[in-house]
Amino acid sequence: MPRYLVVRRFDVAEDEMPEVGKRSRKTIEEGYPEITWEHSHVVVKGDGTVMTYCVYDAPSEEIVRRHSDDLGRHTLDEVLEIAGDVTPADFPP
Numbered sequence: 001m002p003r004y005l006v007v008r009r010f011d012v013a014e015d016e017m018p019e020v021g022k023r024s025r026k027t028i029e030e031g032y033p034e035i036t037w038e039h040s041h042v043v044v045k046g047d048g049t050v051m052t053y054c055v056y057d058a059p060s061e062e063i064v065r066r067h068s069d070d071l072g073r074h075t076l077d078e079v080l081e082i083a084g085d086v087t088p089a090d091f092p093p
Contacts, residue, residue: 001057001059002057002058002059002061003038003055003082004058004061004064004079004082005053005079005080005082006053006056006076006080007051007079007080008054008075009049009050009074009075009077012050013048014044014048020074025037027067032063035056035063038054038057040052040053041053055082064079065079
């Protein structure tokens with residue numbers, strides 16, 4: 001199954017993000033069972049803008065975008081298909 005990196009800019013404050021996370025999970029469980037939310041990185045920029053970098057397993061970019069539309073309260077900056085993963089262990093000295 002393809003994996004996607006989803007970059008979002010939220011229209012909420014940092015302290016509101018737990019509720020957004022709950023809503024995202026509920027939206028996936030109730031409407032998008034074919035999506036698996038692996039994990040997310042939350043970044044708060046200097047101006048207070050909350051960004052997330054989320055990894056999803058999903059059958060298509062289109063379904064990831066539909067989930068994003070249903071979630072709301074953010075701007076979807078990018079959906080990128082992940083070509084692979086590496087760690088420092090993949091590059092021994």
